[in-house]
Amino acid sequence: MEIFLVRHGIAEDAETAGSAGRSDAQRQLTDEGKEKTAKVARSFRKLVKRIDVIFHSPYVRAVETAKIFSQEFPGAKLIGAKGLTPHDEAKYALPLLSGIGSEECVMVVGHEPHLSSLASLLLTGKDSPILEFRKAGIAAIECQGPLQNCRLQFLLVPKAL
Numbered sequence: 706m707e708i709f710l711v712r713h714g715i716a717e718d719a720e721t722a723g724s725a726g727r728s729d730a731q732r733q734l735t736d737e738g739k740e741k742t743a744k745v746a747r748s749f750r751k752l753v754k755r756i757d758v759i760f761h762s763p764y765v766r767a768v769e770t771a772k773i774f775s776q777e778f779p780g781a782k783l784i785g786a787k788g789l790t791p792h793d794e795a796k797y798a799l800p801l802l803s804g805i806g807s808e809e810c811v812m813v814v815g816h817e818p819h820l821s822s823l824a825s826l827l828l829t830g831k832d833s834p835i836l837e838f839r840k841a842g843i844a845a846i847e848c849q850g851p852l853q854n855c856r857l858q859f860l861l862v863p864k865a866l
Contacts, residue, residue, distance in 0.1 A: 706805055707858075708827070708846045709756070709812040710820050711774065712838035714742030716766040730790075734769045738840070741863060742773045745841045748866035750777040753810070758782045760801050761814040762789035770841070771814040781812070789815040795822035795832040803851055820844075827855040836860055 715738030722732040734742065756778040761771035763785050775783050788797030798813065805811050813823070821834035824844050829835065836857075838844065843866075845858035 706802075706807050706848045706852075707810040708802060708848065708855075709753070709810070710824055710838070710844045710846065711770065711812055711814045712817060712820055712840055712842050713762075713764075713766040713770040713814060714738035714745075714773070714841045716840075730764045732764070732766050734766050738766075739769070739773065742770055742841045743776075745843070745863050745866045746774045746777045749774075749843060749861075755810055756781040756812050757809040758784060758805065759812045759814060760784050760786045760789065760798075762791075762816060762819075763787070764790060764816065767814045767816065771812075774812060774814065778812075789813065789819065791816035791819050793819055795819060795826045798823050799826075799852065807850070824857075827852065828857055839863060 714734045716732045716734050759771050759775055759781045761767045775781055786801050817838055820838050822832040825835045826832045827846050839862045841863045843861045846855050847858050848855040
């Protein structure tokens with residue numbers, strides 16, 4: 706199974722959202738965030754031929770990011786999922802991933818520090834972060850068997866794409 710962990714794109718800051726009456730969960734991608742995320746998604750599409758499922762956090766900025774990536778992978782199922790917010794423990798994402806077939810490619814669009822903890826959990830068995838995601842950054846993790854023997858394939862920052 707191939708797992709691509711993607712941090713959401715550049716979002717409005719909490720103060721801007723708050724002054725507009727929006728909560729943290731309702732923060733949106735900025736115009737710059739949409740543009741840069743679309744560029745990353747187009748470049749990523751050149752590296753990866755298919756994505757079968759895109760799970761995303763229910764937070765607006767993650768939903769928007771997932772939709773941008775789904776435009777490059779129109780065959781992917783787009784699924785909102787619990788357990789992927791910035792405050793969730795990494796282990797809450799494992800049931801989502803364990804239900805995916807061993808030959809499938811899955812993307813998880815979420816937030817820091819959750820993604821760093823999830824990557825660490827998959828790679829080391831412990832959720833203490835060993836890497837950090839930039840906005841619109843992507844980590845590729847390959848697992849042999851049911852979330853076992855996972856190894857990092859690459860960690861991309863948006864500038865690299």
